[in-house]
Amino acid sequence: MTEMTEQRFKEILSAYGAAPAHWPEGERSAAQEFLSATPSAKLLLSEEMALDAWMSNLPDPGISEAAKHRILGIPDVERTETESRDLIKILTGWRPIAGLSSALACGLLLGLFLGPVETTADEYDTIDNTGLTAIGTSVEEQ
Amino acid sequence: MNDTALMERIAEQDEVAFRSLVQLYFDRLFRYAARLLGDRIEAEDAIQDCFLTVWRKAETWKPTASLSSWLHRIVHNHCIDLIRKRRAMEDSNEIDLIDPAPSPESRAISAETDQLVDAAIRKLPLRQQAALHLVHFGGLSGAEAAATLEISVEALESLLSRARRTLREAMARDMAKGAA
Numbered sequence: 001m002t003e004m005t006e007q008r009f010k011e012i013l014s015a016y017g018a019a020p021a022h023w024p025e026g027e028r029s030a031a032q033e034f035l036s037a038t039p040s041a042k043l044l045l046s047e048e049m050a051l052d053a054w055m056s057n058l059p060d061p062g063i064s065e066a067a068k069h070r071i072l073g074i075p076d077v078e079r080t081e082t083e084s085r086d087l088i089k090i091l092t093g094w095r096p097i098a099g100l101s102s103a104l105a106c107g108l109l110l111g112l113f114l115g116p117v118e119t120t121a122d123e124y125d126t127i128d129n130t131g132l133t134a135i136g137t138s139v140e141e142q
Numbered sequence: 143m144n145d146t147a148l149m150e151r152i153a154e155q156d157e158v159a160f161r162s163l164v165q166l167y168f169d170r171l172f173r174y175a176a177r178l179l180g181d182r183i184e185a186e187d188a189i190q191d192c193f194l195t196v197w198r199k200a201e202t203w204k205p206t207a208s209l210s211s212w213l214h215r216i217v218h219n220h221c222i223d224l225i226r227k228r229r230a231m232e233d234s235n236e237i238d239l240i241d242p243a244p245s246p247e248s249r250a251i252s253a254e255t256d257q258l259v260d261a262a263i264r265k266l267p268l269r270q271q272a273a274l275h276l277v278h279f280g281g282l283s284g285a286e287a288a289a290t291l292e293i294s295v296e297a298l299e300s301l302l303s304r305a306r307r308t309l310r311e312a313m314a315r316d317m318a319k320g321a322a
Contacts (some may be wrong), residue, residue, distance in 0.1 A: 014306060015299035016284065022277060024284050024295075051306060054313045055278060057259045061176035063169050067186035073163050075157040078197060097293045 004030035009041055018048040019054075145209035153200040160197055167210070168193075171217050177275045178221045180264065188220040210282065211289035212260055218272060218290055225268065262312035263305075268304035273298055 004027065012031055016022040023031055035041045143162070144149075151159035171192060175185035195216055196203075203212050263271055269291065276287040277298075288298040 011299065011303070015302040017278060017306065022281075048306075051310050051313055052278075054316070055259055055309065058177075058263065058279065059260060061173055061182065061185070063172045064182060064186050067172065067189060068164065068168050071168065071187075071190055072161055073195055074190075074197050075155070075160055 002027050002030045004034040006034075006038070006041075009034050009038075012036060013044055013048045017052045018045050110114060145206045147207075149200050149203050149209065152196060155197075160193075163196065164193060167213055171213060171315075174214060174275055174280050175221055177279060178218070178268075178272060179224060182281050183225055185268070188217050188224065191220050192216040207289060208286050211286045214276065214280070214282065214290040215292070222268070258312070258316050259309075262309055266305050266308060270301050270308075273301040274305045277302060 008027070009031055012023050012027065016024070020028055020032055035045060148159050148163055152163060168189065172189050173304045175188040176182050179185050179188070189259075192213060196213070202221045203209065217293055262276065266274070272286060272291060276290055277284065280287075282290065284295050284298055291298065291301075293301075
């Protein structure tokens with residue numbers, strides 16, 4: 001058991017007060033033994049008891065059940081947020097494919113709406129000739 | 143279940159383990175924050191922040207530190223940040239910080255009981271208040287409180303002694319007033 005001196009006993013009282021439950025665990029037994037064997041220690045204890053009693057008038061702030069309820073729900077909130085983030089990631093990942101599909105669908109619809117473009121044989125000739133002229137030759141030359 | 147097993151399960155996102163931890167520690171952490179801040183709404187924020195940290199970063203807790211000290215330290219640091227911000231705002235408004243008037247919330251807390259003790263404790267330096275709330279009202283051991291405040295046990299005892307000495311003087315004034 002740790003040896004208890006009057007000096008250390010005073011230090012314990014002045015820091016932790018009169019309640020042995022607050023005293024350092026490793027020194028508690030020695031302090032209690034010192035107390036029972038030393039009359040002057042009892043006087044010191046009674047002074048600290050008065051202060052402890054006065055301090056016990058500090059109002060208890062109570063607890064907040066609403067806050068406790070919210071905190072108990074943290075895993076649910078975090079899970080929902082994670083799932084939302086995952087969903088956004090999935091949607092974001094599909095966006096390029098979705099964009100391409102939309103463009104293709106629009107093109108198809110536009111094509112169907114405008115219908116087939118009718119061209120005459122002359123027009124084909126003109127087109128061909130224009131193209132070939134551009135590279136310095138013509139159908140007749142071939 | 144011991145602290146280590148509990149925290150290991152929370153690190154694996156075990157919701158039952160998390161809820162057990164909240165049931166075990168919520169009341170004392172809330173009381174500590176509410177007393178230190180003198181404001182229940184701010185205390186709720188501090189506690190929520192603490193448990194959110196636990197849920198997200200349970201794996202950062204090491205069994206070398208007591209779980210109680212670790213949780214109190216998270217709450218304590220959050221409270222200190224809030225108090226510093228509050229004081230900075232009060233500074234900018236040129237309010238005297240040496241003897242601050244209790245906030246409306248702290249007045250509400252003290253309304254039905256002896257406001258003298260509350261006022262006397264609020265006048266103490268913040269570290270002395272924290273030490274007192276942790277040991278006398280929170281029931282933490284000296285070692286746990288010292289770990290929470292990240293100081294030695296000797297330094298904690300010095301803070302407690304100075305706090306109690308100041309309070310003894312306030313009590314003597316109170317008694318003298320009562321006797322008059």
